[in-house]
Amino acid sequence: MGGLVMTDPASEEVASNDLFGPTPRERVQRIWSSCWIDYPAASQALKRLEWLYDHPRVHRPPCCLIVGESNHGKTTIARKFKRMHEQTFVDGGTSSKMPVVYAQSPPMADIPGLYSNILRAVGAPTASTASALRKQDQVLNLLTRLGTRVLIIDELHTILDGKKDQKGLFLNVLRHLTNELEISLVGIGTKGVLRVFQTNQEFGNRFTPFTLPRWQVGPEYAKFLANICRHGGLQDVAFIKNKTLVRRIHTLSEGLTGETWEVMCTALERMDETGRMAIDGDTLDEIDWTVPTDRRRQT
Ligand SMILES: Nc1ncnc2c1ncn2[C@@H]1O[C@H](COP(=O)(O)OP(=O)(O)OP(=O)(O)O)[C@@H](O)[C@H]1O
Ligand SMILES: [Mg+2]
Structure with a gap:
């Protein structure tokens, strides 16, 4: 067994204890298992979302656009x-509520596709042949019944592939949903989506952008690395005091959160294979890794 001390796989938050995963396979599963690790930019984004959640009902609800690479x-x-706002049951369990609805944007700014995705997200899939108007009615009725306060539409950059007119119509549908339901809408996407919203003054004003910056090398980044390791079961995180190592991980990941996660998990897996007790330069030398920019260039 390598240097990993396992934590409870069911635990959502980062925790550390002394349970030993019996097999290498389980240890690898543990390393890559999803978890939530808090960091400053994420806390600020959650605070912003919380503010929207608590906002009183108004005719023109404030909305937000979370933008990041x-x-x-x-x-x-x-x-x-x-x-954080999981479905709750009221009326003795007979009526369910979904205060936050999370759906994905369909490709090509497809409006009926958007309604279908929202309906699927609330557990009410509809026939794909149903008219857009019927789906729209269903969305408005259901989200009202479910007491939805915030509607999140992820992958909004997919609208960039749509034709200009279609993009305009799609944005109007988003505005219609937030106005009609009097709920805040949160769009999530890459930088391009910000341009689309900002070319239209009304949308630019309505959807306040929140940009997730790339990580800088510093104590917060080091803490994030340490927390990934603790989640993966490694208690000894002294390597974060080694600035050269931290800077190397930052270079490999180009300061992106998901890339950092993958570099660290790959390194933890390698460390476990080799029986090392800590992350070191040799471990980073041995992992098979291409930096994101080069990876994109190759495809
Ligand atoms: N706060 C976090 N805590 C733990 N792991 C995280 C955190 N944020 C990101 N990750 C890890 O990074 C991966 C990528 O993150 P995520 O899917 O949220 O990125 P994204 O910006 O939505 O990517 P895409 O542009 O592809 O949609 C996640 O699958 C997860 O493993
Ligand atoms: Mg995503």
Whole structure:
């Protein structure tokens, strides 16, 4: 067995204890298992979402656009926020509520596709042949019945592939949903989506952007690395005091959250294979890793 001390796989938050995973396979599963690790930019984003959640009902609800590069923790924040406001049952369990609805944007700014995705997200899939108007009615009725306060639409950059007119119609549908339901809408996407919203003054004003910056090398980044290791079962995180190592991990990941996660998990797996007790330069030398920019260039 290598240097990994396992933590409870069911635990959502980072925790450390002394349970030993009996097999290498289980240890690898533990390393890569999903979890939530808090960090300053994510906390600020959650605070912003919480503010929207608590906002009183108004005719023109405030909305937000979470913008960040690919593989940079956007969806993880949205899902964490949804879990924080998990479905609740009222009226003795007969009526369910879904205060936060999370759905994905369909490709090509397809409006009926958007309604279908929202309906699927609330557990009410509809026939794909149903008219857009019928689906729209269903969405409005259901979200009202479910007491939805915040509607999150992820992967909004997929609208960039749509034709200009279609994009305009799609944005109007988003505005219609937030106005009609008097709920805040949160769009999530990469930088391009910000341009689309900002070319239209009304949308630019309505959807306040929240940008997730790339990580800088510093104590917060080191703490994030340490927490990934603790989640993976490694208690000895002294390597974070080694600035050269931290800077190397930052270079490999290009300061992106998801890439950092993958570098660290790959390194932990390698460390376990070799029986080492800590992350070191040799471990980083031995992992098979291409930096994201080079990876993109190759495809
Ligand atoms: N706060 C976090 N805690 C733990 N792991 C995280 C966190 N944020 C991101 N990750 C890890 O990074 C991976 C990528 O994050 P995520 O899917 O949220 O990025 P994204 O910005 O939505 O990517 P895409 O642009 O591809 O949609 C996640 O699957 C998860 O493993
Ligand atoms: Mg995502």
